[in-house]
Amino acid sequence: MFRVPEKEPRAPNACLGPVSTQGPDSNYGDGLERECSRKSTQKLPELYGVGDPTATFSCDSSHLSSRGRVIKWFWDSAEEGYRAYRMDEYDEEKNPHGIVNLGTSENKLCFDLLSKRLSQSDMLQVEPSLLQYPDWRGHLFLREEVARFLSFYCKSPVPLKPENVVVLNGCASLFSALATVLCEAGEAFLIAAPYYGAITQHVYLYGNVRLVCVYLDSEVTGQDTRPFQLSVEKLEMALQGADSEGVKVKGLILINPQNPLGDIYSPEELREYLEFARRHGLHVVVDEVYMLSVFEESLGYHSVLSLERLPDPQRTHVMWATSKDFGMSGLRFGTLYTENQDVATAVASLCRYHGLSGLVQYQMARLLQDHDWINQVYLPENHARLKAAHTYVAGELQALGIPFLNRGAGFFIWADLRKYLPEATFEEEMLLWHRFLDNKVLLSFGKAFECKEPGWFRLVFSDKAHRLRLGMQRVRQVLQGTSQVAEDPPFCQAQEQRDQHR
């Protein structure tokens, strides 16, 4: 395991990535919102998976600072799969041989409902107050709606308060701001892995904060009742490991419903994790961006804001956004809920860099206010469509004999393709991922989520039936060895093939 440097990094190979408590192969989960891939050719022998951007910029012709080069490198390396997709996007009529994207976690099932609602005449309101500098916490009318909305949908025991709300342009920004105001540079958050890999960048790029992974196993052992189960014992061990390495852990990040597992935590589990954090004086950042995307109603999701009593309310900070639950990742609306007014104010101070338009604030207030539409139109239809799509993909995987976590929340299925790797290595995982991409279907590989077992993949199912069918057909072709590389591959594909064989 490598040490976290005290000062600003000079090169990523000395500092990036979560701190492993398990061995020397710690590395970073790449990401972007559309976490897909990195260039497999950029790696260092001593730290598998960690690329070396300095090689690309050895002559420093870029005129960037060293951290600027790291920031750019994250973009370049994480964009490969997504860039290939954007250059060759599947379209039923215009580009039927294009790439089907089962990698990016977006809900594409309800644009009809959303377009209709957002096009209504109540959505376009232009008042002078909306065109002037706002309160950087967000306009009061919006914070009031957010408080009402969260009180209702999180089933809070008492009404939530507008003064505890800060709105901003998405949860990526919120991770960045919270990391900066809660941690010193070089300090860390605990997080259970596999996890949504983009968080690595969100806390690092501006905040220079690291992640300490609590690596979870697929094997069910000891007290576990399910694969990849998080327990207080594992949290304690990871914290001790970090401590013994001199890494200062300042908080714990919980994702509920979990991405990529689809797990939801029981109230008892939540309380145990929160008590663990309280005992150690740790902040808890609870990411609940999929809370309304629990399509299996019987599961009984519990928001952390539904708990009767928080063990340490001054250190408990909740995030939610419309990106996932309202299928609008391009709208850029997220919110913090915290009782800690100092944290709220410090985040608000950074919100001059994360602000959203007054016109959008008005639109979001109207949307969140419309419980009739949400309850009677949007949520029932969205859940039904998610369930149908999940059922289809789950059925396909079953037919292929592929083990997977069969959950009822989120947009994705965490699938076990380990038997398709000739060797249990991340190189082989990457090669399999490239075979999928060559066969025009984009998935997300487990390494992007810091999964410690090579061979797990995340498949996003929240898409229209015809794209799912085609995507799953292409997945099947690869796994059954019947795929055919297109006769006339476009430039990007040829480039990737070269990369692949280097």
Add this chain to the structure above:
Amino acid sequence: MFRVPEKEPRAPNACLGPVSTQGPDSNYGDGLERECSRKSTQKLPELYGVGDPTATFSCDSSHLSSRGRVIKWFWDSAEEGYRAYRMDEYDEEKNPHGIVNLGTSENKLCFDLLSKRLSQSDMLQVEPSLLQYPDWRGHLFLREEVARFLSFYCKSPVPLKPENVVVLNGCASLFSALATVLCEAGEAFLIAAPYYGAITQHVYLYGNVRLVCVYLDSEVTGQDTRPFQLSVEKLEMALQGADSEGVKVKGLILINPQNPLGDIYSPEELREYLEFARRHGLHVVVDEVYMLSVFEESLGYHSVLSLERLPDPQRTHVMWATSKDFGMSGLRFGTLYTENQDVATAVASLCRYHGLSGLVQYQMARLLQDHDWINQVYLPENHARLKAAHTYVAGELQALGIPFLNRGAGFFIWADLRKYLPEATFEEEMLLWHRFLDNKVLLSFGKAFECKEPGWFRLVFSDKAHRLRLGMQRVRQVLQGTSQVAEDPPFCQAQEQRDQHR
């Protein structure tokens, strides 16, 4: 002068503020977008004007990191005047004794035109692509419009290119991103003072980058032809001064038209500054957010993008936004233009924290595309209204015998109130500012712009006639010693009075 620490700061009194090359009284320009004031009671004897947030948080009950406390302190200290205004905002009917705001640089003259244009039916378009993850550089359709818009209004010799454009949620974010990708922590930009003080925070809060002030004089000496004139000689001296102190300067920030002076640079001056930067290998960040707010047409404004040849195009980065020129600071739209693709990519990588809604991107493309409306409706009317408002306030100042810079650009007049200070100190400047606030008119004092001469104030004139009249009447009352404190001051005012007398 204090040294810039190599590592992350532990407390602001050891690190904040621009690096002075003139003596021991270096300090920080506060700001926020609505740069108004700080708490005058928060200061350290050895560094006048630099407050001590650690005193407020000595018990660390906030659970914030040390940089989080600094970030919060910037908010708390900079908000005083603006907070007073928001708690007691003037309204002709509802609150005629409320505070008139001549401090915040917003254009409130054209909300009628803007509301009408932004309410047209072409402004509300909801397409799936707008609701999905965007290209973080901005949607291509918008970057194409920005390139066309800037080509036309900046009079570029050749058409500007969409691939050199990055759009994001305002120039505050752009300063933050550029500082981070161009400089290491602790490095610095040169900037001529007085300057728009909020830039201090924008480059510091996330980026930990400082400003080295090139202090300008009101007295016209040597080769100068106007007060506060920037020259290459002064730039060279400031750079040498920073160098002798061990401060690494990475770039130069130019604001054109200048805030708060209202000056515009001639093409010859621009070229000289750019050549100076090229000689020293410095980046140049050119802030042109007031470029269409040159209401004195005869002045002949020249954008840096109009130059036939840039001395160092790979190190020249231009910013523009709709906040000022379209009077929409609450809309949050700004743009970078740079030929350096590495810089563009690195900024884009940070744009996941500075993104703006796809719906707003669509609106901005429609607005920038509408040259008919801009040329035939908006700009002529906006300029006429700005000119009339300027004429009124200039006339009032003349009647009072107050010297000021009589310029034809921007929303503000830089006025010399030095004769009203019993002593030439910043304490007296602050006391005068408080007397204005007590008499219910909010101005901006020179210290907030790092002006080295106490007694200069910025008056914003881009407001409706009735508010200007009342505001100027209240200014006159204070200066003529005829003001009366309200009989029943609200809490915030009483609080400020106590602060004032500590």
